[in-house]
Structures are given as structure tokens and as C-alpha cells.
Amino acid sequence: MAPQFMRTAPPGRLLLLTAILLVSYLCVAISLPIVPVFVTGSLGLGNVWAGLGVGSAFLSTILTRAHAGRLADGRGAKTAVARGLVFYIAGALASLAAGLLPGQPLAAFAILLAGRLLLGLGESLVAVGVIAWGVGIVGPANSGRVLAMVGAAMYGALAIGGPLGLALLQSVGFAGAMTISAILPALGLLAIWRIPAVAPHPEQERPSFRSVISRIWLHGTIICLQGIGFAAIGAFFALYFRDQHWSHAGLGLTAFGSGFVLMRIFFGHLPDRIGGLPVAIGSLAVEAVGQMLIWSANDPTLALVGAFLTGIGCSMIFPSLGREVVHRVPPHLRGTALGGFSAFQDAAYGLTGPFAGLLADHAGYDSVFLVGGIAAAAGFVIALSLRRKSLAAAA
Numbered sequence: 001m002a003p004q005f006m007r008t009a010p011p012g013r014l015l016l017l018t019a020i021l022l023v024s025y026l027c028v029a030i031s032l033p034i035v036p037v038f039v040t041g042s043l044g045l046g047n048v049w050a051g052l053g054v055g056s057a058f059l060s061t062i063l064t065r066a067h068a069g070r071l072a073d074g075r076g077a078k079t080a081v082a083r084g085l086v087f088y089i090a091g092a093l094a095s096l097a098a099g100l101l102p103g104q105p106l107a108a109f110a111i112l113l114a115g116r117l118l119l120g121l122g123e124s125l126v127a128v129g130v131i132a133w134g135v136g137i138v139g140p141a142n143s144g145r146v147l148a149m150v151g152a153a154m155y156g157a158l159a160i161g162g163p164l165g166l167a168l169l170q171s172v173g174f175a176g177a178m179t180i181s182a183i184l185p186a187l188g189l190l191a192i193w194r195i196p197a198v199a200p201h202p203e204q205e206r207p208s209f210r211s212v213i214s215r216i217w218l219h220g221t222i223i224c225l226q227g228i229g230f231a232a233i234g235a236f237f238a239l240y241f242r243d244q245h246w247s248h249a250g251l252g253l254t255a256f257g258s259g260f261v262l263m264r265i266f267f268g269h270l271p272d273r274i275g276g277l278p279v280a281i282g283s284l285a286v287e288a289v290g291q292m293l294i295w296s297a298n299d300p301t302l303a304l305v306g307a308f309l310t311g312i313g314c315s316m317i318f319p320s321l322g323r324e325v326v327h328r329v330p331p332h333l334r335g336t337a338l339g340g341f342s343a344f345q346d347a348a349y350g351l352t353g354p355f356a357g358l359l360a361d362h363a364g365y366d367s368v369f370l371v372g373g374i375a376a377a378a379g380f381v382i383a384l385s386l387r388r389k390s391l392a393a394a395a
Contacts, residue, residue, distance in 0.1 A: 024188030029161020055353025060120025069339025077133035084125025091119030092182035099175030136198030147319030148268030159257025220344030225379035227348030259311030276320035287313025291373035
């Protein structure tokens, strides 16, 4: 009865948790497009510094995913989410302090970097905690829907936060934008106490993190390759538009997020219905087309269409493959497995920024999106291979 209920109307607790995530994640979304503008503009530093400023948060997330998974499994998902929101607030406040030192670029960047590292730790705890909490509420049979709803909240926040962040930067400055970014997760921290916790698994035998990763590394590799496209849009789409002297630079994340959320709303049920790998294969093909369209665009409309297609393509890859991951491990290891799985995506986000900054300096901003398209195509090939193995094993 519960799975049938999930197909029609998710429980109110899951909807409330999703809404809290959306509001809190604006802390991340507001900062994403304005950090590179602040670094290259107010601080006068180069594209590599801008990429490092964006990517450092994701690198921090990579290093703490294992901790987040163990905390969610052993102490409870609610505890992980609460701690993550506290780190969101601390990271935003550190970035606020950096915004008050525009005349001291190196000192300001060092403080900004500290804030981004704290934000990344918060991201690790919040994302893993919310997913584990949601799966605990509705059960693993509906894990694809949970992952779809969580992603819709996060990327819906990105769609709102992109233009909002740039508007706040224009009206109240970087420090003002970071002040608002600190308030939003504080509201989320107050709101989560209304949602009952799910039971942790503190006494179960736990294999090493490496052995858990060995079960899911190919799925993780695909999610890493698909993440390059989003990371390219998040770090360099606005700078690409400015370099081309095109207007509406802030709409890149909006276009991406709109495509992403629409797919989650209308097709979030597909992984649970037809399986994760078929959905991932089609999605990777669409992402590759979107990235190539941005790379080859000769006007802003085509570039925005490419960002929209990239959003459509990226949308269902994480929940599709995440569903496969959830079913490959026992219940007491789900948080750990999802933490490890998410770390592959974090690797794409963290490494794309600085390396794409180097590439942009030598080959132009458009080359960054060519790499994103090639990466998505490589993920497509790996997903096809996994699908063939799956069909052969079932035969």
C-alpha cells in the first residue's frame, strides 16, 4: 500500500523536507554565479582563481562524503542535516567577511576560500542526510522518486538563485548577498525540528568505505562525467556571456534549472518504473547535445537552449543511477553508499572549476563546454556497457 501511495502523492513529511531543502540550498545557489564575478571583478584576480573559488566548495564536499554517510547511518539523518545547515551558515558568514575586504584581494580570497570549504562540508552533510532521511520515510522501493524530489529542490534553488544572486550583487553587493545567504539555512534549521527523525543503524557491522565504493564505482564514474557539464555552466556561463558581450548572463543557471526541474516533475517516476540505466542512457545523450550547442552557439538564445537541454539531460542521471546504488547495498550502508556515490559528482564539480579556468585562459570560454559534451558522451558509452552486462546477467 505504501509504494502505491508514493506513486500518487508523496507523504507530507517528505514534501516539507523537500521545501526546507529548497530554501536552504539557496545559500549555495546565490553564491555560485557571483563568486567568480566577485573574484575576477572586485578582487581583480584571474579565471583560475575564480575556478578555485567555485570548485573549492565541491572539493571540500568530496573529502567529507564518507563522514557524512557514516554520520547519517550511525547517528541519524536528521543529525547530519542539522549539522550541515550550521556549516552553511558559517560558510556564508565567512564569505560575508571576505566581501568586506575588497581592497585586500589576497586576504579576502583566503577568507572566501575558508567560507567555501565550510559551505562544502555543509553541502556534504545536508545532501546525504536529506536523501537518507527521505528514503527512511518512504522506503527503498521509492528511492528513485526521493532522489528526484531532492534534486528538483536543489536545482530549483539553482534556477532561482542564479539571477537572484546576480541581482543581489548589483543591488546590495557581495557582502549583502552573503548576509541573505546566511539567513536562509538558519530558517531551514528552525524548520527541520517539525519532521520526525528516522531510526539510525548504530550497531550494524560496517565494511570499509573502500569496499562499499568497489560495488558502485562504475556508476560513480558516470555521475562524475555528467557533472562536468553542470560545473561548466555554474562556473563559467556568466563569464562566457560577458566575454561575448551578450545580455542576460544570469539566465544560464535559470535555463539549466528549469529544464532540470521540469524533468524531475514530469518524469521523476521513470527510474522506479523502467529502471535506472535506460533513463541514464537517454539523459546522457541529451546532455551531450546541450553542451555541444553551447560550445557552437553564435548568439545567446542558442546558448540558453543548450543550457536548458543540459538541464534536461542532467536531471534524471543522479536519481537513475542512485536508485541502482541503493539496491546494491544493505539498509545500514545506504547513507555510506550514497555518500560515496555523491563524491564522484563532487569530484567533477570540484576539479572542473580550476582546470576549466586554465582551459578558458588558453582556448576561450567556449572550449569548456566542448569538454563537457565529450565527458557526457563518455558517460553514455559506460552506461551502455553497464546496461548490456545487466541484460546478459538477467538472460
